[in-house]
Amino acid sequence: MAEEVLRTADGREKTALSRRYAAQWQAARADGNLPEIGSANPPDRPARPAEPALLDPRDVPRRRPGTEAGRKAILHAVAHIELNAVDLHWDIIARFTHVPMPPGFYDDWVKSADEESKHFNLICDCLEAMGSHYGDLPAHAGMWRAAEDTAHDLMGRLAVVPMVLEARGLDVTPGMIDLFEKAGVSDAVAAMQVIYAEEVHHVAYGSKWFHFLCGRENTDPKDAFHDLVRRYFHGPLKPPFNEEKRAEAGLPPDFYWPLSEDRPLGE
Numbered sequence: 001m002a003e004e005v006l007r008t009a010d011g012r013e014k015t016a017l018s019r020r021y022a023a024q025w026q027a028a029r030a031d032g033n034l035p036e037i038g039s040a041n042p043p044d045r046p047a048r049p050a051e052p053a054l055l056d057p058r059d060v061p062r063r064r065p066g067t068e069a070g071r072k073a074i075l076h077a078v079a080h081i082e083l084n085a086v087d088l089h090w091d092i093i094a095r096f097t098h099v100p101m102p103p104g105f106y107d108d109w110v111k112s113a114d115e116e117s118k119h120f121n122l123i124c125d126c127l128e129a130m131g132s133h134y135g136d137l138p139a140h141a142g143m144w145r146a147a148e149d150t151a152h153d154l155m156g157r158l159a160v161v162p163m164v165l166e167a168r169g170l171d172v173t174p175g176m177i178d179l180f181e182k183a184g185v186s187d188a189v190a191a192m193q194v195i196y197a198e199e200v201h202h203v204a205y206g207s208k209w210f211h212f213l214c215g216r217e218n219t220d221p222k223d224a225f226h227d228l229v230r231r232y233f234h235g236p237l238k239p240p241f242n243e244e245k246r247a248e249a250g251l252p253p254d255f256y257w258p259l260s261e262d263r264p265l266g267e
């Protein structure tokens, strides 16, 4: 199932398949069954539609956020992030089946993948209501880099994807909600509030399974997190941090502050 989602290119088709398979998994689990985990051969990079064109972040045109064009560009960038997130969650399911994990690991990422699929669709609906669509603007290339860099390291994947990248989403989403509130774009406000509420537990799942693996290996989670982020994530973490939501998601300040540009490493 995960591999099939990863190999589907069109965004709406990918998310429809993702939601259907998530519902199948959840129905089986609700009946007390555990579907066989099996093993997969996920592609190095997930299939993506011909559009949007993927550009180096420096070449993506910047638009002023206070304009209609700027709001479209923000929604387009969020749709791109959500589609990438759908693939990231199915990829962690498909890629690490050689590491024995409790069934809850799969429950958590199936639920997350389902929610990311919903997020992509909600944001696409907003774009379409503005006369745009996903694919209308260029998008950042290189979003899959974190997945490639951690393709052979489950703890590295958990550290960098949910605990760094998705946690960053908690930091920046309130500002985007404000921006769309001021502009009176109520469907975008509602979509971003759903995203903001649900992303907290994606980060929490990352922290939960990271701590689980540290416990299995008897390593200190904070030291392991610092080592892995320094190895796989390129550059410092950017404050301001949403300490409240990060705390709710099980990310203590001493995990991320030492990795921020405000405090050089080793301080």
Ligand SMILES: [Fe+2]
Pocket (backbone or CB within 6 Å): 082, 085, 115, 116, 119, 195, 199
């Ligand atoms: Fe999301």
Ligand SMILES: [Fe+2]
Pocket (backbone or CB within 6 Å): 085, 112, 116, 166, 199, 202
């Ligand atoms: Fe997420």
